[in-house]
Amino acid sequence: MAEIKSDPQCIFCKIVKGEIPSKKILETSHCLAVLDIYPASKGHAIILPKTHAVILPQVPAEVLADMAILVKKISDLAFKSFKPAGLNVFLANGQIAGQKMPHVLVHVIPRYENDGIPMKLPENQPNTEELETVYNTLLQKTNVNLNMKFTPLGAGKTIQPSQISATTTAPASIPNQAPQAAPSSPPTIQSSSIAGSPSSSQIAQTPPQPQISEEQLHLIIENNPKLKSMLLENPAGLKEAISKTPQLQMVFAGVDIDALSKKMKGGADLDKISALFDKK
Amino acid sequence: MTCPLCQIVKKEIKALPLYEDEQIMAVMHPFPASLGHVIVFPKNHVQILTMVDDPILIKMHEVVQKISSSVFDALGSQGTNILIQNGELAGQTLAHFVINVLPRSVNDTLNFEWQPKQTPQEELDAILKSYAETQQKLIAAQSVVTPKEGDTNYMLKQLKRIP
Numbered sequence: 001m002a003e004i005k006s007d008p009q010c011i012f013c014k015i016v017k018g019e020i021p022s023k024k025i026l027e028t029s030h031c032l033a034v035l036d037i038y039p040a041s042k043g044h045a046i047i048l049p050k051t052h053a054v055i056l057p058q059v060p061a062e063v064l065a066d067m068a069i070l071v072k073k074i075s076d077l078a079f080k081s082f083k084p085a086g087l088n089v090f091l092a093n094g095q096i097a098g099q100k101m102p103h104v105l106v107h108v109i110p111r112y113e114n115d116g117i118p119m120k121l122p123e124n125q126p127n128t129e130e131l132e133t134v135y136n137t138l139l140q141k142t143n144v145n146l147n148m149k150f151t152p153l154g155a156g157k158t159i160q161p162s163q164i165s166a167t168t169t170a171p172a173s174i175p176n177q178a179p180q181a182a183p184s185s186p187p188t189i190q191s192s193s194i195a196g197s198p199s200s201s202q203i204a205q206t207p208p209q210p211q212i213s214e215e216q217l218h219l220i221i222e223n224n225p226k227l228k229s230m231l232l233e234n235p236a237g238l239k240e241a242i243s244k245t246p247q248l249q250m251v252f253a254g255v256d257i258d259a260l261s262k263k264m265k266g267g268a269d270l271d272k273i274s275a276l277f278d279k280k
Numbered sequence: 281m282t283c284p285l286c287q288i289v290k291k292e293i294k295a296l297p298l299y300e301d302e303q304i305m306a307v308m309h310p311f312p313a314s315l316g317h318v319i320v321f322p323k324n325h326v327q328i329l330t331m332v333d334d335p336i337l338i339k340m341h342e343v344v345q346k347i348s349s350s351v352f353d354a355l356g357s358q359g360t361n362i363l364i365q366n367g368e369l370a371g372q373t374l375a376h377f378v379i380n381v382l383p384r385s386v387n388d389t390l391n392f393e394w395q396p397k398q399t400p401q402e403e404l405d406a407i408l409k410s411y412a413e414t415q416q417k418l419i420a421a422q423s424v425v426t427p428k429e430g431d432t433n434y435m436l437k438q439l440k441r442i443p
Contacts, residue, residue: 023404025411035404035411038396043407056362057349061342068341069334075366076330079435080418081410086367086435089329090392093348094359097384098392106362109394111370117394119363120371121380123311134316134355135296135308141350142298142306146343 007052012103016050025074030066033074036107040117043082043110045074053104055093067106074108084110088119220251231260285376289323299343303336306343309380314390316355316383320344327375327439328366344379351383359384361392367435375439 006013014020016032023035025045036044047070053059059067075087090107092099109117221228230238235257242248242257287293288307295307298318309317320343322336332340344362351357363380365372382390 023408025408026415035408036396037399037404039399039404040394040396043411045411055348056345056360057352059345064341064345065338068337072329072332072334072337077411077414077418079330081414083434084367086365086370086372087329088366088370089362089364091362092359092392093352093361094384096386097359097361097382099359111367113369118392119365121313121363121365121373121382122389123373124313126310126312126315130315131296131308131312135298137354138308138316138318138347138350139298141354142347145346145349145353146299 004051007102010052010101010103012048012101012105013052016048025077026070028066028070030063031070033070033108040107040109041084041112041115043078043084043108045078045108047071047074047106047108049104054102055099056091056104057093059104071106071108078108078110082110084112086111088117090119217251217255231257283325283374283376285321285374285378286325298347301339304340304343306347313380314382314384314388316351316357318347318351318381320347320379320381321376326377328372328377328435329364330366332377340379344381347381351381355383357383357385361390363392367439372439 004016006017011020015022015034022032023037025033025035027033030051031047031049033045033047036046047067049059049063049067051060051063053063071089075089078084078087088107088109088111090109091105109119111117111119221231227238230241239257242252284293288295289305295310297305297307299306299320303324304320304322306318306320309319320340322332322340324336326332329337348360348362351360361380361382361384363371363382364378365380384390
């Protein structure tokens with residue numbers, strides 16, 4: 001069983017340890033379900049992991065699984081005990097999302113007529129271009145986070161194997177692939193390409209133009225540690241290598257290397273987000 | 281009655297999928313409440329949380345967690361909400377169980393803040409007692425927590441009205 005970390009300053013860690021009294025409904029090895037003492041409605045319960053985690057991404061897998069089942073169980077008990085007209089399960093990550101306490105809390109809120117709890121979602125007509133950009137960005141990250149190469153059919157620009165020379169294998173299109181599935185051969189770029197010495201037989205005849213979708217580019221980068229480290233540490237060197245290598249020119253056609261490098265270095269730091277709470 | 285999510289599963293409606301396996305799917309919400317709004321749902325047509333099989337629910341949570349991380353990483357979002365709506369009154373619009381992942385930003389129009397109620401101790405104790413009694417009854421009846429198919433759960437009757 002995973003070790004239970006606790007933060008001496010955190011009220012909910014004190015509840016877990018029994019240093020602060022609570023109205024306990026159920027307890028499992030990883031989680032606790034208690035009544036919210038300032039409820040939004042009758043039967044309002046909160047489910048919390050025993051180990052200290054500020055936001056959802058920090059919750060260990062086994063704790064998350066336990067939490068999911070406990071949320072279902074408490075929802076079932078709430079339905080049977082109070083016969084509400086509906087029920088919301090709500091979790092806020094970050095102050096901007098309405099998080100008040102620096103410990104992951106899942107709210108189970110039974111709903112009754114005219115209770116005034118705002119849980120309806122607006123349905124907005126999206127800007128198609130904006131939606132697709134966000135989609136591509138999210139897909140890349142989700143693939144990395146789930147350790148898979150999910151390339152939906154018909155999404156983004158497709159790449160033809162013939163457009164890419166032997167040294168650069170395009171990521172295969174694998175819908176329905178579970179994260180547990182055996183990994184397919186990752187796309188690789190041989191180090192010789194990066195070093196700028198392609199063999200003459202590999203020189204492509206296609207003129208360089210954007211041919212690879214953003215997620216495919218991302219997959220290629222993620223599967224080539226050398227390329228990734230160059231992109232992060234030596235974008236100028238990489239640009240030089242690209243100028244000498246047709247294969248790389250094809251991969252990076254139309255891509256702003258400096259911007260890409262910056263983007264890869266950036267990204268939200270989860271520790272920074274949780275640190276915002278610790279300062280309070 | 282055709283369910284749009286079942287149609288997405290059957291590929292009769294086009295969606296932007298982020299994840300798919302035999303049991304679950306995650307797609308971009310076609311009418312997002314906030315930019316980057318993702319829905320994660322079981323392929324099997326079930327209406328509410330208590331009807332979802334445990335292993336599927338666990339997998340859904342794993343994907344929800346990873347997509348939340350993606351939102352933090354990729355969209356530079358400062359927050360996310362995870363929301364489940366069971367029943368029309370709770371905001372459910374489709375009779376197919378969904379977990380919403382909602383990226384939050386300073387400029388969005390979302391607001392889920394409720395009014396916390398000062399509640400007397402006796403009232404809280406009575407609620408706790410109701411929970412304990414229901415739990416006891418379930419144990420006594422050795423009843424399975426998950427309602428079986430064909431169960432005449434009143435929540436389901438209510439949901440049948442949702443188009």
